[in-house]
Amino acid sequence: MRFKSAEVILTAKETGDRLSKKEPVSFSTGLDAAGTHIELDPGLKFQEMIGFGGAFTEAAAYSLSLVSPEKRAEVIKRYFDPVEGLGYRLGRTHINSCDFSLGNYTYVEEGDASLESFTVERERKLVLPLIHDAVKAAGSELSIVASPWSPPPWMKSNGEMNNGGKLLPEFEGAWAEYYSKYIDAMEKEGVAIWGITIQNEPEAKQVWDSCLYTGEEEREFIKNHLGPSLERNGHGDVKVIIWDHNRDVIFERASAVLSDPEAAKYVWGTGNHWYVSEEFENLSKVHDAFPDKHLIFTEGCIEGGVQVGAWHTGERYARNIIGDLNNHLEAWIDWNLVLNEEGGPNHVGNYCDAPVIVDTVKDEVHYNSSFYYIGHFSKFIEPGARRIWSGVSSDRVSATAFENPDGRVAVIVMNAGDDKEDVSMAVSGSDEAVRLELPGHSIGTFVLS
Numbered sequence: 001m002r003f004k005s006a007e008v009i010l011t012a013k014e015t016g017d018r019l020s021k022k023e024p025v026s027f028s029t030g031l032d033a034a035g036t037h038i039e040l041d042p043g044l045k046f047q048e049m050i051g052f053g054g055a056f057t058e059a060a061a062y063s064l065s066l067v068s069p070e071k072r073a074e075v076i077k078r079y080f081d082p083v084e085g086l087g088y089r090l091g092r093t094h095i096n097s098c099d100f101s102l103g104n105y106t107y108v109e110e111g112d113a114s115l116e117s118f119t120v121e122r123e124r125k126l127v128l129p130l131i132h133d134a135v136k137a138a139g140s141e142l143s144i145v146a147s148p149w150s151p152p153p154w155m156k157s158n159g160e161m162n163n164g165g166k167l168l169p170e171f172e173g174a175w176a177e178y179y180s181k182y183i184d185a186m187e188k189e190g191v192a193i194w195g196i197t198i199q200n201e202p203e204a205k206q207v208w209d210s211c212l213y214t215g216e217e218e219r220e221f222i223k224n225h226l227g228p229s230l231e232r233n234g235h236g237d238v239k240v241i242i243w244d245h246n247r248d249v250i251f252e253r254a255s256a257v258l259s260d261p262e263a264a265k266y267v268w269g270t271g272n273h274w275y276v277s278e279e280f281e282n283l284s285k286v287h288d289a290f291p292d293k294h295l296i297f298t299e300g301c302i303e304g305g306v307q308v309g310a311w312h313t314g315e316r317y318a319r320n321i322i323g324d325l326n327n328h329l330e331a332w333i334d335w336n337l338v339l340n341e342e343g344g345p346n347h348v349g350n351y352c353d354a355p356v357i358v359d360t361v362k363d364e365v366h367y368n369s370s371f372y373y374i375g376h377f378s379k380f381i382e383p384g385a386r387r388i389w390s391g392v393s394s395d396r397v398s399a400t401a402f403e404n405p406d407g408r409v410a411v412i413v414m415n416a417g418d419d420k421e422d423v424s425m426a427v428s429g430s431d432e433a434v435r436l437e438l439p440g441h442s443i444g445t446f447v448l449s
Helices: 058-065 069-080 121-125 127-138 169-188 215-232 250-258 281-289 312-325 369-378
Strands: 005-012 020-026 036-048 051-055 090-095 143-148 193-197 239-246 269-273 294-299 331-336 338-340 356-359 364-367 386-392 398-403 409-415 421-427 433-438 442-448
Touching: 005 369, 005 433, 020 433, 036 398, 036 409, 051 369, 058 069, 058 127, 058 338, 069 127, 069 356, 069 364, 090 127, 090 169, 090 331, 121 127, 143 169, 143 239, 143 294, 169 193, 169 215, 215 239, 215 250, 239 250, 239 294, 250 269, 250 281, 281 294, 294 312, 312 331, 312 369, 312 398, 312 409, 312 442, 331 369, 369 409, 369 442, 409 421, 409 433, 433 442
Parallel strands: 036 421, 051 090, 051 331, 090 143, 143 193, 193 239, 239 269, 269 294, 294 331, 338 356
Antiparallel strands: 005 020, 005 442, 036 386, 356 364, 386 398, 398 409, 409 442, 421 433
16 A cells, blocks of 8 residues: 555644644655654554544533533534534443432432333433534434443442442342333433443442442343343343443453353443553453454543643543554543533532533633544544554654545554654555654644545
8 A cells, every 4th residue: 555645633732733734744765764663554454443422421511501502512513523523423421320410310219110210301401402412513323322320229238329339139130121211211312322331430439429340240230131131122232331440450350241151142342441550451451352342442531620721631631542542442432521610510529621621600611632632533533444553663652543444544643752753654565654743742643645
């Protein structure tokens, strides 16, 4: 494969460049070796990309409801418009409340094990309108993953939604049916649920909505209750995602479920978060052991409240996205699409940052570095793109490369160092290359054609 030129899109600290188109560069012979060389082999292909997205939390929807309609529409467009926005095609939302809700809530009345009182009325006010408007901006349906943070309190060992606890054995059947009730109810509201996770962060006892499962408990729940229930209710095509937690023990947790064929037959793939660990190679361990299963990033955010203007936040996003993509990840979903000026609302004060912060007092919108860094991937790696092999000669830059369905190759390269870096790029076996200069603390997308 030969390329003639590369489009150049750049975001760089201390400049005005934010997903900015620069002058294209041409492939030519006789270039001197640069400081860092990137070699590409389009003949060596890996996973196919599903897409990128973010989470439709009640906090995000509420924050957007408090700014002017024009600014709300602008944010939605800048995320979901396929041309003018980041081109998001995925989303995540919560079954019952999560910490980024205005308070604890469920969809059934106290003690209703029959689930006859089930209703998603709560979501009609904030979450559903945001999803519908995002779909309009995207111009196509979104693939939505839904995750529970906690069953209703009366189904749990500790009698509350917060502070961990476990699902009581006598309610395993009812809780399995709850997922199908949710899928049916959302479908009636015009939102198809593409996938579900078993439990958000099943190893974390949090002061907010949480519920604990061991790997073996997750396996038995899927095998004996959730999998059969989904099939019985006509939802066998909904993708079941296990783990939905950090990379540190992702291999052990995936193995606990996927090593059992009777459980594995119901499972589409494994979800990971970025907290605690950046052991990206653990994803490859899961892929190598279970190559017929999929890998999806289901949550990551900057903890500790709002950091408007910070640059390291964008670099953390890109470092994690590159690390995961280079280890067989197929889909990537950010946490809250939007938060307010405090980094909330959050009903237990677990304030965080988001790529977009809205000041609900001043009616202002702030686009953080993370928004632009994400865009270097989501705008240029199209659904159906295949990762190709890429080799980088130094650790001063990091990179990943994908061949899009139209044959163009998107190479995303980050320089997180203080100094500019000269980079050359060539296809294996070719005597032609392009020469690029990446400023310190920058990220570039190079679209080869």
